[in-house]
Amino acid sequence: MAMQPRIITRGSVLHRVGQLVLFGAFALFFVRAGLEGDRTGLGLLTDAIILATAVTGLNLITGYTGQISIGHSAFFGIGAYTTAILVDRGWAHGWTFPIAAIVAFVIGCIVGLPALRLKGVYLALVTLGLAVAFPAILNYEKLADLTGGPLGIKNLTYLPPDWTPFDGRADLHLWLFWLSLGIFLLVSLIASNLLRSRVGRAMIAIRDNETAAAVMGVDRAAVKTVVFGLSAAMAGVAGSLFAIKLTLVEPAIAFFTIIGAITILVAMVVGGSASTWGPLVGALFYTYVNDWARTQGEERSIDGLAGVIFGVILILLARFAPFGVVGLLRKFRARFVRVVPKPPVALAGDLPSASAPAEANPSHASTT
Amino acid sequence: MMLAFDSSLFIQRMVDGLGEGSIYAMLALSIVVVFRATGQLNFAQGEIGLFGAFIVSTLTLSDVPIALAILIAMVVGAVLAATIERVVIRPIEHRNPGAVVVASIGLFLGINQLHSMIWGPNARSLPSVFPNDADDFFRLFGAPVRWERFGIFLVLLVLLALLWVLFNKTKIGLAMRAVANNQESAGLAGIRVGGILMIGWGLAAAISVLAASLLAPQGGLSASLMFGPFLIASAAATLGGLDSPIGAVVGGLALGLIKAIIIGYVGFLGGDMVFTVSLMIILVVLLWRPGGLFGTVTVERV
Numbered sequence: 212m213a214m215q216p217r218i219i220t221r222g223s224v225l226h227r228v229g230q231l232v233l234f235g236a237f238a239l240f241f242v243r244a245g246l247e248g249d250r251t252g253l254g255l256l257t258d259a260i261i262l263a264t265a266v267t268g269l270n271l272i273t274g275y276t277g278q279i280s281i282g283h284s285a286f287f288g289i290g291a292y293t294t295a296i297l298v299d300r301g302w303a304h305g306w307t308f309p310i311a312a313i314v315a316f317v318i319g320c321i322v323g324l325p326a327l328r329l330k331g332v333y334l335a336l337v338t339l340g341l342a343v344a345f346p347a348i349l350n351y352e353k354l355a356d357l358t359g360g361p362l363g364i365k366n367l368t369y370l371p372p373d374w375t376p377f378d379g380r381a382d383l384h385l386w387l388f389w390l391s392l393g394i395f396l397l398v399s400l401i402a403s404n405l406l407r408s409r410v411g412r413a414m415i416a417i418r419d420n421e422t423a424a425a426v427m428g429v430d431r432a433a434v435k436t437v438v439f440g441l442s443a444a445m446a447g448v449a450g451s452l453f454a455i456k457l458t459l460v461e462p463a464i465a466f467f468t469i470i471g472a473i474t475i476l477v478a479m480v481v482g483g484s485a486s487t488w489g490p491l492v493g494a495l496f497y498t499y500v501n502d503w504a505r506t507q508g509e510e511r512s513i514d515g516l517a518g519v520i521f522g523v524i525l526i527l528l529a530r531f532a533p534f535g536v537v538g539l540l541r542k543f544r545a546r547f548v549r550v551v552p553k554p555p556v557a558l559a560g561d562l563p564s565a566s567a568p569a570e571a572n573p574s575h576a577s578t579t
Numbered sequence: 580m581m582l583a584f585d586s587s588l589f590i591q592r593m594v595d596g597l598g599e600g601s602i603y604a605m606l607a608l609s610i611v612v613v614f615r616a617t618g619q620l621n622f623a624q625g626e627i628g629l630f631g632a633f634i635v636s637t638l639t640l641s642d643v644p645i646a647l648a649i650l651i652a653m654v655v656g657a658v659l660a661a662t663i664e665r666v667v668i669r670p671i672e673h674r675n676p677g678a679v680v681v682a683s684i685g686l687f688l689g690i691n692q693l694h695s696m697i698w699g700p701n702a703r704s705l706p707s708v709f710p711n712d713a714d715d716f717f718r719l720f721g722a723p724v725r726w727e728r729f730g731i732f733l734v735l736l737v738l739l740a741l742l743w744v745l746f747n748k749t750k751i752g753l754a755m756r757a758v759a760n761n762q763e764s765a766g767l768a769g770i771r772v773g774g775i776l777m778i779g780w781g782l783a784a785a786i787s788v789l790a791a792s793l794l795a796p797q798g799g800l801s802a803s804l805m806f807g808p809f810l811i812a813s814a815a816a817t818l819g820g821l822d823s824p825i826g827a828v829v830g831g832l833a834l835g836l837i838k839a840i841i842i843g844y845v846g847f848l849g850g851d852m853v854f855t856v857s858l859m860i861i862l863v864v865l866l867w868r869p870g871g872l873f874g875t876v877t878v879e880r881v
Contacts, residue, residue, distance in 0.1 A: 325862065328869050332620055336817045337865065340858035343810055347855050469810070477684055480677045515695035515802075522689025526667055529682035533675040 216549045226550060237491070241392060250384050254456075255502060257384070260391040261452045263494035264398050266479045268445025271402055273476070274484035275411070276438050277418030278326050282338030283446045284471030285322075285345040286315045290447025291454035291467070292349070295364040296357060304369040304455060308394070311451040312444040319443020323436045342472040349462035363461025367454055391452050395491075398445050403487060405441070414438055418485075446475070481528055483535030492536050500524060590722035592843045593836065598728035600835020601735040605790035606805075606812030607819065607827035608742070609783035614821045615759035616779035617668065619679050623686035624787055625809030627663075629802070630690055631656035631788025632795045633698050636705050645706050649792045653785040660784030661777040669776065694802040702801035705792065708734075731793050738786065739828065745782075746824075755779060759822070811854065818861045820874020829872065 219226050244256050269283050293311040298304055325337050349358045358364075371377035371386035405411050413434045416424035425431055454460050465471060474497065482493020501521055508517030532539040606625065613621045631652040638648035663686065671678050709730035716723040746752040757765040758775045766772045791805055798804050815834045819826020834857055841853050870876040 325866060328866055330869070332614070332821060333817060333865060333869060333871070335620070336813060337858075337862055339810070340814065340855075340862065344855040344858055347852055351852060473684055477681055480681045484677055513696060514700050515692035518688050518692025519696060522685045522687070522692065525685025526682050526689065529671050529678040529685065530667070533671055533678035 216545060216547055218549050218551055220554075221550055221552050223553075229548075233488075245385065245388055245392070248385055253384050253388050255498060257388045257391050257456060259494045259498035260388075260395045261449050261456065262475070262478055262498060263491045264391070264395045264452065265446045265449035265475050266482065266490035266494050267395070267398050267402050268442040268449070269475050269479050270484060270490050271405070271414070271445070272323075272438050272442035274479060274486075274489070275406060275418060276414040276435065278323075278435060278439070279331065279335040280338040280439075280442070281335050281469070281472045281476060282322065282341035283443070283475045284467055284469065285341045286319055286443035286446035287450035287453065287471055287475070288345050288349070288460075288467035289315050289318055289443075290450030291460050292358060292364075292450075293447070294451040294454045295367055295460040298367050298455075299364050304367075305372070308448055308451050311447045315447025315450075316440040316444040319447075320436050320440035322443070323439025326435050326439060327432050339469065339472070342469040346462045346468050349467070359461070361462055363459060363463075365459040367458045367460070369455040387452075387456050391456075394448060394452060398448065399487075399490075401441075402445070410434060410438070477525065481525070481535055483537030483541075486535070486537045489535055489537045496536055586720070587722040588843075590719055591724065592839045594719070594722075594724045594728050594732075596836040596839025597832065598731045598835070599838065600832035601731045602790050602794050602808060602831075603812045603815050603834050604735055604828045604831025605738065605786050605793075606808055607816040607831045608738075608824055609786040609790070610813055610816045611819075611821060611824050611827040612779050612783040612786070614816070616755075616776050617664075617672065617679070619676065619683065620813060620821075621686075621783075622680075622683040622809075623663075623690055624783065625791070625805030625812070626687050626690040626694075627656055627660050627784045628787025628789075628791035629694060629800075629805045630659070631784070632705065632791035632800055632804075633694055633703075635788075635792045636698075636703050636795070636800055639706060645708050649708065649789065652792065653788045656784040656788040657781035661781040664777050664780035665773070668780075669773065691802055691806075700802070702799040705795040705800050707796040708793065711796075727796075734789070734793065735828070738789070742824065751775075751778060807854075811857070814854075814858060814861055817871055818864055820871025822875055823871065823873035826871055826873030 219229070241256075244253060247253075265283060265287055268286070269280060272278050273280055290311040293314045294304070294307040297307040297310060322338070322341060326334055329337060348354065349363075350361055351358075352360060354360075368383070369387070369390075370379055371382060375386060377383075377386045406414070413424065413429040416427065416429055417431060417434060421431065453466065457464075460467075466474070478493040478497040479490065480493070481496055482491070483489035504517045504520040504524070507520055508515075528536075534541075606628070609628070610620065610624055613619070613624065634652040634655055635645070635648045638651060639645055643651070667682055667686065668679060671682055707727055709726045711725070711727040716725045717729075718724070744752075746756060754765070754770045754775050755778065757768065757770055758772055758779075762772050765775075790808075794808060795804060811834055812831060815830035816827045817830070818833065819828070819830030837857055837860065838853050841856055845856075864872065868874075868876075
């Protein structure tokens, strides 16, 4: 150890400044992208933000509460289809978002019920079943009046409303970008406030030791069900955005199948599960690396090269960054700076290093 | 309205279901063998089997007899999987279980696309191990039963007998059971845990290669062949209990039969809904027995 890391207390001025700088850097990145307005580049960034919204939802139930779900593509699809069906029946696009969230919330609560009894891989497989069943249900001919069957629903373009500074169809990509970014920020705010509440502490307690949490008086059933619902609602809103960006929904869309569920899960772990910045970082990483691998495959026109490259990257990442990109950055940061929780008031005079164990497990460690 | 019950057709459908179920049972067995060793679902299990089936196809094209080709591919698949366990999975395992999931998804994607890279995107055909000419059938209670289907079930029975001997009568089998039960204690008792884990992955891969090679003659050999069967097999393993080999076999055969019954007799549901209905049945079973039909329910000590 050549250099001792500098110790910063959580909530101190220095810590706040650090948080602001990080937030500012991200804000600058997005505002710049939004002002430059390159159509293709912005489209890809919008995709990443939509994915990040869904990942934020999954992070609540899987990252923080420890209930593995490989079924979030279904909630994503439910949101998308709710918006599509309502727009098709003449609703204003904007009003379909809360409805999509509510529908996904209710279905999420119902799907969360097995989580009261099933654990780990068993729950994962039941949710995986949901992901597999969803496209089959969309294709089911008796529901074709509602879902449009294999053809799906088309013409969902959401032109910028009059109160926005955007100019109709020409600025459609800008409008979708800012709309997605706004909804992502709202969803992130709800998630981070939830995590700082009593429910948030209950969620983490259930993940770390369910029996102990129950003994301490945590209402496991209520917390699991409601968080499953909220998580589904966030994925649902992401689905709504997805539908209006694509302007159509149909059962064949990969994101509504198990592939979508796996994408959301991989993006979460790749970013760093149970971390504030994880969903955004993971979604950006996933979207851009996947796109890069695809370009490599196309340029060399070798069948399957894109998938092989991406697969190898995932394996290497799992090997060298088991706690995701955020975990890797945190490890790097720990060489220079150590953030410790504020000492309890009664011990305020003590050395801050007394609370060092908080850094022992990186998955629970602090954020900048 | 058809009221008369065609018993000959019924027997045929059941045998078809049994043949398909045997494939699910084999894949489910390999999923269970890995789960007992690693405590994780290996998403790449089906793809490892498919890789072997592609090797079989290459070998048969250079006139190696099909049965020998399958045996060679099983050995190759086993070596490949044991290497994967040692190089990819083990370094991650103790650090973060979530990362193991990502690694196995990476393996799934990588191996799946490797098939198109090496063997091209077009589907190939693979000869069947069993006689499958028009007159290769025998009669069971008057119903014609094709060897092609019934043979797969017989292979499953032979495989089960061999596995039973391996697990119960050999030292390696004893060590494998010990490691599945408790890795730490097994290590303290002098078992080389790492070696046993590699053998477990190798064994699972060999079984998957067998399953894929038996499925390919009917399904056509392409990169997408194993994804559906893998999902059904993992559902079957869950139904039976993820740590129970018997459960995997029962679950696999049950799902094969359920599929045959739904397609044959519950026509209004249509082909797409078969898996959905199977999942509903599994969900009900799991809510009744959270550890699956034959799985152990762990009792936690506080």
